[in-house]
Amino acid sequence: MKHACKRVSQLTSESFDRDLSLAEKLQLKLHFAMCGLCRNYHQSLQTMAGIFEQIREHDLKQDIQLPIEAKQRIQSVLEKEK
Amino acid sequence: MTDKEMNPELWLKEHGDYLFRYALSRLHDTELASDMVQETLLAAWRGHERFKGDSTLRTWLVGIMKHKIIDHIRKEIRHRKISDRLENDPTSAHFSENGSWQHSPSAWRDNPEALCDNQEFRQVLQECLSHLPEKQRHVFEMRELAGDDSESICNAYDITPTHLHVLMHRARLALQTCLHEHWFGGHSKS
Ligand SMILES: [Zn+2]
Numbered sequence: 001m002k003h004a005c006k007r008v009s010q011l012t013s014e015s016f017d018r019d020l021s022l023a024e025k026l027q028l029k030l031h032f033a034m035c036g037l038c039r040n041y042h043q044s045l046q047t048m049a050g051i052f053e054q055i056r057e058h059d060l061k062q063d064i065q066l067p068i069e070a071k072q073r074i075q076s077v078l079e080k081e082k
Numbered sequence: 083m084t085d086k087e088m089n090p091e092l093w094l095k096e097h098g099d100y101l102f103r104y105a106l107s108r109l110h111d112t113e114l115a116s117d118m119v120q121e122t123l124l125a126a127w128r129g130h131e132r133f134k135g136d137s138t139l140r141t142w143l144v145g146i147m148k149h150k151i152i153d154h155i156r157k158e159i160r161h162r163k164i165s166d167r168l169e170n171d172p173t174s175a176h177f178s179e180n181g182s183w184q185h186s187p188s189a190w191r192d193n194p195e196a197l198c199d200n201q202e203f204r205q206v207l208q209e210c211l212s213h214l215p216e217k218q219r220h221v222f223e224m225r226e227l228a229g230d231d232s233e234s235i236c237n238a239y240d241i242t243p244t245h246l247h248v249l250m251h252r253a254r255l256a257l258q259t260c261l262h263e264h265w266f267g268g269h270s271k272s
Contacts, residue, residue: 004181006173013251017225017232018243043189044258044266050194051207052226058198059107059227066102070116071094077120078090081127 005031008038016049087139090127094119097140101147107228108151118154122147148234155220155238173255187258190266203265210260214253221246222253 008031011024020028032039066074098119105115126133126146133142176184197203211219221239224230236246 004177005183006177006181009173009176009255010247010251013254014247016254017247017250037183037186040189041187041258043191044187044262045254047190047192047194048254048257048261049226051197054194054198056227056229060103062103064099064103064106066098066116066119067112070102070119071098074094074098074116074120074123075091078094078123078127081124082090 005035005038008035009041012038012042012045016045088130090123093123093126093139093143097143098123100140101143104144104147105151108224108230109154110223114154118147118150121150125150152234152238156240159239172252176255176259185259188262188266192266206261206264210257210264213260214256218249218253218256221249222257225250 008028011020011028014020015028028042032042101119101122102115105118106112109115109118122143126143133139137145178184211223214222217239221235221241224235224238225232232243232246235241236243239246241249
């Protein structure tokens, strides 16, 4: 196999963090066409990225508040500063 | 900024919770996150002439906090000397000598939204995250849970983009394997 799966798995991961070059994209495409395992891996990373995206959105909507004691402390620090 | 808006106590009231959530998702420590809110508001107040009004007040405050968090992480790393040696490659265990897979990754076709709401799955995910080496975990969480861009993460951890990609790759492969073992492969999901 021209592009071993080890190298392809690294590139697959990088495709989630940066724009791949045209050559790299082609390399992945060609490899995926003949390697079901790397296709599966890519698919699972896509699902993983989707899960984290959901968690991010979910956490943003959560009503976590600055603890009241901290709020009071900061309030008095700011008062002194004014 | 109008005179009425030029009031740090009002900033605390209107943006305090948001800033707190922002810090908490990156530092995972309530006390520390509260301190960050305090430092951010103090710095903003001391430098309020520098607020140009070409962004919203919240964006400006978040910008200040972002720097404070990066500074904090940098100090923390220097202080604790968190190691991140790249010499031995943990991904090697997943591949044979000619670079083909040692195990067979499965494709996951589950719905991310449903998984996110599934408490049992969230627990397994936490468990798998907790097995990652410290720096790998921090970098991975800053990227995937806090959603920061690569540049801020490289800045905070003082690493090159290449190094970041290696850490992300290792984390993903380890998580993929762990989640396969404990969830996607054969676990009853109903
Ligand atoms: Zn392959």
